[in-house]
Amino acid sequence: MPFGGGLEWLRARDPGLRAVRRSARVTLVACAGFYAARYGLGDRVVAVYALFGAIASGGMSFVPGAPRERARTLLAAMPVAAALVTLGTVLGAHAWTAALGMFGVGFLVTFAGVGGPRLGGLAGGLQAFYMLACFPPYAPETLGARLAGLAAGMVMMAAAEVWLLPDPAPGHYADRLARAAALAAGALRALAAEPRPPVDSPERLMAASQELRMSRVPADERPTSASARDRALCQGAAYMRHLLAQTRQLTQDARDTPGARDPAASRLLHASATACHGVALGLSGRGPAPSDAPYTSAAADFEARRIHLPVLGASGEAVVRGGAIALDIANTGALLVTAVRIVLGAPVPADTTSPADRPGPFWYAGRPAPSLYARRLLAHLTPRSVYFQNAVRIALALAAGRLIVGVLDLSHGIWALLATVTVMRSSAAGTRTALWPAFGGTLAGAAVTAVMVFSVTDHVAVYAVVMPAAYFLAFSARPVLGAGWVQTFSTIAAVAAFAQLDPARPGVAAVRFTDMVIGGVTGALIGLLAWPQGGGGELRRACTRLLDRGTRAVTEIIDTITGNGTVGDALVRARLAQTIAEASYAQYATERGAPDAEHPAETDFQAIMLAGNRTIIMGQTLVDHCPPGALAAWPHSATHLRDAAHHLRLTALSLTYDLRSGKQPSALIEPPEANVPTDHTVIADVCAASEGRAPDPLLYYAVDAAIWLTSLQQVVTAIRPAAEGRTAAPG
Structure with missing residues (x-):
């Protein structure tokens, strides 16, 4: 295959080469930290934690946002990661204390993701920090070296997010909302004009509404956090979709009854068009925060006028209906303006909702982010919440896996827990689907490593060469080749890394596969017993x-x-x-x-x-x-x-x-x-x-x-x- 054709094939499976960029960053940082500590400082503990610090924060964490935002998130998570390493080091004295700690960490870290995609994206990496520290050897005297390696790996990973093959900044949901508002403004202005020019097709208005659906939005653009800004974006999108639907209805009616017009309704539509134009300018950064002032006089004029107009025949009925829809658009537009002002941090009117009907639609305006996050946590602290269910399922699976590994005294037991995290999904069916590629990929990787260990024996230089290539392929394989290949290359990379710390034993490939089976089966059984239907x-x-x-x-x-x-x-x-x-x-x-x-x-x-x-x-x-x-x-x-x-x-x-x-x-x-x-x-x-x-x-x-x-x-x-x-x- 020519190089150009291969690149197009790769771009089709990995748009923007995001996975390739991410894999290169993680691989370079992880290997650089590992080699510097292992061969430069001669410190195995620092080497392991520098390696895992980069892998956990860059490879197992999926933090959305622009490169600098991701870097700030990783640096802000460092104290939590250090606390988890410390906790794992202390509780690793006994299998049962480590398992209890694993349950608590697994639940809290997973459930914390209810606050937004950044917290949820960190869950896998934060769990890995505790996992690594709670396994033998129990050596609290090495805590300083562990934390030093952790800090080195995370700081280098944060720097790499900004300066090493940075990803293009993701799109913003606010831009989608701005485009929809601009389209609505044009359609409303056309409906209000005299003589009326050709109006936008209903299909374009429908398409703009569909583009606001979360399922049409990339994961790193979705406003799903507990912040007031994201809440207002979601709420504003709902108002925008209704406004587009009613504008679409007026567009269709204008074709059916072209002569039915009410000047007051036209002025109201023009005011709505002006407000939507202000929304588009404000969200795109080309103007100030929008105002609902255009509605004030137009709505008062319309209300005063429509109650005095006689209605005669079918044309009168069309005028009444068009006016009612125009008023509905204006009321929805006023709500949209308020939501957008919250997005832009502009002041909004005080909540006029009566105490009996509260909370009002904008109850969250002006509230500090910690209180909004706490409110969402409390709202989901119920067995009916999918976030709660998922946190319990993962916590049970990880705790059970840690206890089993401790009882059986398996070497490299962390591989079992990493396998549990890899295959766990929100439903038993999803877990089973992920299980077989993981088993097959690990078995293939184990076969390769068995041959490699038998052929290479204790030639450390070979493992040092193999490790970067294996990690690069492991982190980039999922979107390109599939989940099974991730486990294949991860197995090779893990064996190559540990072979540089201690002489590789011939049975290390079998140990890796055994741990994967134990972790995967544990996750599947817990998934079958605890809320198996998932989301x-x-x-x-x-x-x-x-x-x-x-x-x-x-x-x-x-x-x-x-x-x-x-x-x-x-x-x-x-x-x-x-x-x-x-x-x-x-x-x-x-x-x-x-x-x-x-x-x-x-x-x-x-x-x-x-x-x-x-x-x-x-x-x-x-x-x-x-x-x-x-x-x-x-x-x-x-x-x-x-x-x-x-x-x-x-x-x-x-x-x-x-x-x-x-x-x-x-x-x-x-x-x-x-x-x-x-x-x-x-x-x-x-x-x-x-x-x-x-x-x-x-x-x-x-x-x-x-x-x-x-x-x-x-x-x-x-x-x-x-x-x-x-x-x-x-x-």
Whole structure:
């Protein structure tokens, strides 16, 4: 194969050569530290810890961000790594104390990842520091040398992140949001113009919405930490997706009824376009933080005008509907502006949510990062949390593996625990899938090392030459050749490293394979016994709760404004269910790389997340603006709204049943027929009740509620057993 063709083949499997760059950095730093300590200082302890310091912080840790951000993260983690090495050194006196320590470290380090991808990315490396220190020989007098080697390896690794083949800075989720806002601004400006120019195609608006989905975003760009900025980015994306969906609806309506226009609604759309333009400029760094000032006069003008306009015939109904959607866009845009101001660190208005309805949508604004992190930790400190489950499973597997290795007195027992970390996944099925490539790769590596040890015997120079090449191939093999090859080259590299410390025994290859089998089987058994369904099982339960509580909130709100009930805590419960479901989906997404890619018949969980977002966003807006019992005086419209809300709940019931049972979703209840209430039906009732005059102002709440219910019905009906890329919910 020509070199150019080989490079293209490599780039296709490793975009940007990120794995190759990372492998080169880790290999050069690890080998440089090892050789300098082993042959320059003549200190074996420093050599081992310098080697593992680089491997654990650079090869076993996956810290997102720009090179300087990764370097700062590694340096900030050094005190924790030193504490773990110290703890392992102290508890390594006995197998049972080491195993107890392994359980505590395994749980705490893994569970700490709930705070964000940087903490989660450090988990494997931090666990390795304790593992190495808690194995024989028990030598507390070498703690100083251990810490010196650790510091050397981590400092050199941090420096290499910045100056040695640094990766290109990853993209920013804020840039995606800025592009979507710019597209929305253009479409809204076109809808508001007179005469109206050609508007953007609905397909472009849909595509921009899909690009905001987390499953479309590289892992190192996802705003998933507990910080206020990342929370606001996620929340702003939800508002943006709803705004795009409603803009898309107006675009389609403009094609169907080109003559239906309301000057006040046009001014409101223009104000929304101005605000979205400000969002795009602020997020891209080309302007100040956006302001919701454009909405103030336009919204007041629209509200004052629409309650005085008579409605006549089909054109009047189209004007009423277009105005209601324009107001929905404006309300959503105001929320988007607030979220973006939090992202940019600009001041936001005080929370006006009533004490009974708190927490409000922006409860986290202005709170210090440690308190937000502590809040998230407490929220997930429950057996229902996937993060909690995963932490317990890994802690049990590592503790059991350490105890078994201690009881059997296996040499190089750390290999067994590293094997457990390698094969453990969030589900038993995922663990089994990772197990066989690990076994096969280790067996192949053991065969090669057996031949190498037999042929080379005690010629240390050969091992010194083999080690860098083996480590380079081990760290770069996963995306290029597959997980099995990682174990093949890791086995060769590990034997080559330890052969430079002590004479290699002929049975070292068998020891390596035995440790891998013990560690892998231990992880598989724990995975089978403790929450074997992993993120998929918990995600189904979380989505069941979200659909159930979300549709309960919808019926409760509609019953309240139509005079048949009172507002309870259903919306608060739906908000909590949404938080847990989003966290479960994030964990589930890590199990397969690309959700649904290998299982195209699975439920479109992302559409369920979108339904929950719309329930909370629009439900809270309606509760804030529509008084209880406001529509009781118009029983016909009230009945239509209640029927639509209950039909929505029935549509979701078949999904919740299938999700509970773990079956593939069956055919849903048919979409509403012509005689079932929709926004068109309710608007027609409002216009008929007005008899050509301006409707009573309270009747516009019925219009706003109808727009909301129709939007939710479209999303829930679109949830089908299909891949995310093939079936997309509106917006």
